[in-house]
Amino acid sequence: MKSNYKILVLSDFNAATTQTLKSTVSLAKIVNADIDFFYVKKATEVVDVENQLSAIRILNEEYLATNKKIEELINPISADYNVAINHQFTIGNVKNEIGSYIDKNKPDIIVLGKRKPKMVSLIGDNITQYVLEKYQGTIMIAGNENSLEPNKELSLALFSKANLTNPFIEKIISSTQKKLTSFKIAESTSALKEEEVLNTEKAVEYIFEKGDNVIKNIGNYLSKSNVNLLFVNREKEVNNSINKNINEVIKNLNCSLILTT
Numbered sequence: 001m002k003s004n005y006k007i008l009v010l011s012d013f014n015a016a017t018t019q020t021l022k023s024t025v026s027l028a029k030i031v032n033a034d035i036d037f038f039y040v041k042k043a044t045e046v047v048d049v050e051n052q053l054s055a056i057r058i059l060n061e062e063y064l065a066t067n068k069k070i071e072e073l074i075n076p077i078s079a080d081y082n083v084a085i086n087h088q089f090t091i092g093n094v095k096n097e098i099g100s101y102i103d104k105n106k107p108d109i110i111v112l113g114k115r116k117p118k119m120v121s122l123i124g125d126n127i128t129q130y131v132l133e134k135y136q137g138t139i140m141i142a143g144n145e146n147s148l149e150p151n152k153e154l155s156l157a158l159f160s161k162a163n164l165t166n167p168f169i170e171k172i173i174s175s176t177q178k179k180l181t182s183f184k185i186a187e188s189t190s191a192l193k194e195e196e197v198l199n200t201e202k203a204v205e206y207i208f209e210k211g212d213n214v215i216k217n218i219g220n221y222l223s224k225s226n227v228n229l230l231f232v233n234r235e236k237e238v239n240n241s242i243n244k245n246i247n248e249v250i251k252n253l254n255c256s257l258i259l260t261t
Contacts, residue, residue, distance in 0.1 A: 006034050026152070088101075112140070112142065113142050218253065230257050
């Protein structure tokens with residue numbers, strides 16, 4: 001088993017960035033991972049002058065100011081939890097820079113923050129969708145409710161056929177003594193909604209009746225149950241309505257998600 005995993009945090013400095021970092025620290029402590037924080041700013045947001053010397057001066061000033069801002073964000077969290085957080089900032093095309101960083105550094109898991117539902121995209125320019133298409137590994141969407149807290153036991157859940165077999169996921173599950181909650185969607189309308197069908201020492205399973213609001217219904221239950229982390233298979237399956245539109249899952253389920261492959 002790998003001794004040190006690499007976690008990549010992609011951020012746009014929204015209001016939830018601090019909480020996203022804390023969730024990442026929690027995950028890193030469980031799986032013994034190194035954390036890299038990466039931020040890309042659009043060049044058009046920084047330079048809007050034709051004079052080359054002026055452009056260079058503006059870029060240098062932006063690098064200094066932004067690196068200071070990143071350090072002011074990261075250093076207190078790093079100190080509080082005794083975890084090193086490496087950081088890098090660049091200016092350019094957001095998608096291209098993120099793609100190049102992923103190809104070069106090959107992270108084991110990518111962490112994305114989640115914006116409020118009213119926002120059109122999760123990390124401007126639909127970066128979440130881009131990362132889902134670009135990166136085939138494990139992705140965590142850090143939620144704003146019941147978020148992960150460093151050094152605290154997690155409450156875990158899984159949806160249907162989420163893949164729990166890789167060592168990374170197994171390590172997360174073995175970190176808690178709490179029962180694993182499992183959610184499934186019933187194809188038959190005669191199935192009982194939210195009926196407990198399995199109760200063992202390891203897991204409690206619930207069935208939800210298939211319908212237009214099934215994802216929201218599961219989301220409400222997750223909130224009431226104080227689930228910190230839900231494992232979801234990001235692959236599309238013919239009979240799995242929650243995986244046909246992973247963006248709807250991200251939008252409607254407020255806890256943190258681990259998207260497995």
